[in-house]
Amino acid sequence: MIAVLSAIKCHDVTQIRFWVMDEPKGIYWEKIKPLVEVCTFQEPDLRALKNQTAQFKATHLKDYMEWNILAIHGGLFLDLDTISVKDSTHWSTNNKDLFVSLDVEDAVSNPFPYNNAVVMAKAESWIVKKIRYYSRSLMNQSEITWGLTGPILLSIMTEMSSGSATSPDHSVFCPFGGNEISQIYEENPKLELPPDTEIIHLYAKSSEMFEKVDATFVRNSESLLARTIRAILPISDWNVSEWDEQKYLLSRGQHYAGLFRAIRSHKPKIILEIGTSAGDTAVGMIRTAAKLVPDAEIVYWGVDLFENGSEEVWSEEFTGGYKPPKLGVVYDKIKRETWVKVKLIASNSNHLTAKDFHDMGTPNLIYIDGGHSLATIRHDWLLAEELAGPSTVIVFDDYFEEMPFIGCKQIVDAINPILYQVTISSELDDYAHSFGRLRTKLVTVTKNMVGLRGDIGPTGRINSPAATEHSDPAETTYHSWAKDIMNKVRSNDEK
Ligand SMILES: C[S@@+](CC[C@H](N)C(=O)[O-])C[C@H]1O[C@@H](n2cnc3c(N)ncnc32)[C@H](O)[C@@H]1O
Known part of the structure; x- marks a missing residue:
């Protein structure tokens, strides 16, 4: 809910599509459903997903769909564990075809530094069509390693794109990497976002705190995350809670x-x-x-x-x-x-x-x-x-x-x-x-x-x-x- 509401608030949005296999239920969904165009898709029959865990399937199916969606529609693709802080659509005036998020400060010494949680692409661009092509081929292998169709493929393709793919600084799309993200939930009133941050990726799987964020947390916590949500969104947006x-x-x-x-x-x-x-x-x-x-x-x-x-x-x-x-x-x-x-x-x-x-x-x-x-x-x-x-x-x-x-x-x-x-x-x-x-x-x-x-x-x-x-x-x-x-x-x- 916060991902969608903050994206609508911060970016220069003309249309927001919410891609799902099954429509969600519950109070958070009720709040955003009227604001989005719901796009449903059927689970494709992909060999690499056979006999895999639910988490493996969800992660790699997301990658597969992401490259399909971006190749056709283009636009700013956001995972649901992101929070938008400032407009990112200004990047579209740049002559690059693809903008990706940089997971780490140092892109050189890390073999796969790019992440596909935040990706912006021009529709029908050759580079995204190529990534879609490779992702389809990989998904039809009998087995793939974790991350192959996401950060690994994206990092290889970005390096090989001859400059048509690029990334803003680490602080712009992903100011905290998977190893640092736990700081954002801590009761630390002094921790601040870098001034150029546009989107925060919360790496949902890296912190058990991700699932615990609710209206009570946002209302009472002095963590950077709660302060950021309070600063971006009005109380009526996040003050949604369910009495069970x-x-x-x-x-x-x-x-x-x-x-x-x-x-x-x-x-x-x-x-x-x-x-x-x-x-x-x-x-x-x-x-x-x-x-x-x-x-x-x-x-x-x-x-x-x-x-x-x-x-x-x-x-x-x-x-x-x-x-x-x-x-x-x-x-x-x-x-x-x-x-x-x-x-x-x-x-x-x-x-x-x-x-x-x-x-x-x-x-x-x-x-x-x-x-x-x-x-x-x-x-x-x-x-x-x-x-x-x-x-x-x-x-x-x-x-x-x-x-x-x-x-x-x-x-x-x-x-x-x-x-x-x-x-x-x-x-x-x-x-x-x-x-x-x-x-x-x-x-x-x-x-x-x-x-x-x-x-x-x-x-x-x-x-x-x-x-x-x-x-x-x-x-x-x-x-x-x-x-x-x-x-x-x-x-x-x-x-
Ligand atoms: C059964 S508990 C109440 C439970 C509470 N209504 C709830 O549903 O969570 C009874 C409470 O009444 C308080 N109590 C008992 N005698 C009282 C009195 N004479 N005046 C005020 N409170 C009293 C007790 O201290 C206790 O906290």
Whole structure:
């Protein structure tokens, strides 16, 4: 994507052809597809490629196609591991037929110094037709050595071209060779490109970092590569990232699917999460929402104990020994992986009131996933009710249908169905615990469009004993292990 966008930006482009056997898929392709003419080709039957590895085939088939394309169309041919920095089309006014990139500073002592990652040619030129002819013959041999149809053939032909082929300096098309390219990914704010550089070849196979370049890297890195991309392209060009919901659900559990459904249906611009923890779900929620409301400035507020927690509180909240990172670490992570306004509060949510959220605006989505004690979830629900607008969706994690004395079940079951639409997710996850399984579901709650009724309390819960008193199912229907857990969490519940 960066190769194509930077080529369009930097060169005096009249037409850009993108040659593929099969059309790619994905977010990067979607971004460039409308800008290019897609040219597809069938894999030719070439003897030298039989029984070879995928990498060998791809590399040499690319060479073969390159010489065919250049012999017919001419133009500037760029591999996809290049980045354009300045216009190169001015070379076409020169009387040479072929311009190639020089891999090394010293062209004399290196037997094959030229590289075909960046090649500019006049259409129908004799020299490129000759290279095409030799490349076809070589590809019909039963075996060829690596690079024979690329740098080796090109270097031999350039030397034998009687001056019709040439190369600008190493610094113009390839300022770093295959052995030096790793520098460009390093966190070195002092490393600069030579002033005459027009195109950088990244030698994709030389550095494992090549595959790791994404929007997060470009946004945060001080490497020469990231600085160059930021300097050439506007943020909207490279700020393309994919939140992999399926990967998240596989690692965290299928019951979270309801949270992302709620985001898709409500398209939240202001998100409040109680229990931000390490910020993983925060990043997922923001990225999912950002795709739906691309021009809106998303605001995320998160509450957690962070560094203000204590062993006692975590134990009361039944967090299973888990402690979140410090607020600053989570803040940096969310900022690094998203580009939204973030506010984090390090506090026990029980100590917060609606006033503490005055500057947030009305949240479109509130995700309650903090403490597990009934007292805390009851408090978090009452707070959410107060903060919610008419179309806010409130999502609860931790609906433990087999253990209602922790989690949100008692609070959710007492929500007035006349005032609220309560949906318990069909997806469930069984998490292994020392006492057996913790069967978990997700709940989404939205306001019904009805007026207040006499038998309904100000919080939307029916004023009936069943709803206002805490029933103790563990005492009647559950085993001794359940009572143990209940006793541990109940101390907080009574506060
Ligand atoms: C299950 S984790 C949250 C996971 C997070 N929402 C996610 O999906 O990645 C629960 C978090 O709630 C926090 N927590 C527990 N009790 C709390 C309380 N009373 N007030 C604020 N945060 C609390 C814990 O520190 C923990 O980080």
